[in-house]
Amino acid sequence: DTGVSQDPRHKITKRGQNVTFRCDPISEHNRLYWYRQTLGQGPEFLTYFQNEAQLEKSRLLSDRFSAERPKGSFSTLEIQRTEQGDSAMYLCASSLYLRDEQFFGPGTRLTVL
Amino acid sequence: EDQVTQSPEALRLQEGESSSLNCSYTVSGLRGLFWYRQDPGKGPEFLFTLYSAGEEKEKERLKATLTKKESFLHITAPKPEDSATYLCAVLGSGTYKYIFGTGTRLKVLA
Numbered sequence: 639d640t641g642v643s644q645d646p647r648h649k650i651t652k653r654g655q656n657v658t659f660r661c662d663p664i665s666e667h668n669r670l671y672w673y674r675q676t677l678g679q680g681p682e683f684l685t686y687f688q689n690e691a692q693l694e695k696s697r698l699l700s701d702r703f704s705a706e707r708p709k710g711s712f713s714t715l716e717i718q719r720t721e722q723g724d725s726a727m728y729l730c731a732s733s734l735y736l737r738d739e740q741f742f743g744p745g746t747r748l749t750v751l
Numbered sequence: 752e753d754q755v756t757q758s759p760e761a762l763r764l765q766e767g768e769s770s771s772l773n774c775s776y777t778v779s780g781l782r783g784l785f786w787y788r789q790d791p792g793k794g795p796e797f798l799f800t801l802y803s804a805g806e807e808k809e810k811e812r813l814k815a816t817l818t819k820k821e822s823f824l825h826i827t828a829p830k831p832e833d834s835a836t837y838l839c840a841v842l843g844s845g846t847y848k849y850i851f852g853t854g855t856r857l858k859v860l861a
Contacts, residue, residue, distance in 0.1 A: 642794070671847070671849070680840070680851030680853050680854055681795065681840075682851070683849055683850070686847040688847075694846065694847045696848065729794050731794075738782065738783045738785070738800060739785065739797050739800050740849070742794030742795045745794050
């Protein structure tokens with residue numbers, strides 16, 4: 639399978655705990671995006687990486703959220719001190735440089751109890 | 752502020768009953784408009800990119816068109832397997848922040 643992969647697919651955590659999600663983009667894609675999607679809504683942009691550089695970050699993203707892409711390949715999204723409002727599907731997408739169409743992974747569904 | 756509005760929110764069609772989904776947008780310098788299909792519990796699947804007014808793209812029973820203010824996704828003779836949520840997104844100039852609409856939930860009945 640050469641698509642975007644995400645791990646874990648599901649995560650249940652208690653309020654106040656930290657969680658980390660991983661995204662492996664399509665191998666030749668140097669652009670990587672993170673989104674959050676809640677029920678009945680479209681994906682909401684969180685952040686964008688070009689290779690290892692984080693070039694854009696949503697102003698809506700609180701300081702509890704951080705993302706990295708240390709070697710320009712896989713990426714991680716960490717949420718510290720989770721809140722019930724963080725419950726959502728977290729989607730990763732990748733694209734080729736100079737191409738705008740994004741290819742999404744299956745998502746990580748986070749439930750905060 | 753960049754914005755995308757999709758209508759209707761939900762649509763039920765009989766198999767073979769053609770229809771159109773609407774995506775209205777406001778964006779500073781449109782760089783591209785995108786259509787995606789999303790099945791329940793899965794990530795969006797890319798369908799089309801449109802770059803300029805008057806452009807059209809087709810794929811099987813789907814045809815996407817673009818004007819300066821809106822895009823339409825025409826579904827011709829739909830089948831039950833076309834049932835999904837169809838998402839529209841725009842990308843403005845000078846940003847990598849894609850703005851998505853809330854989608855149209857399409858149900859095609861056999």
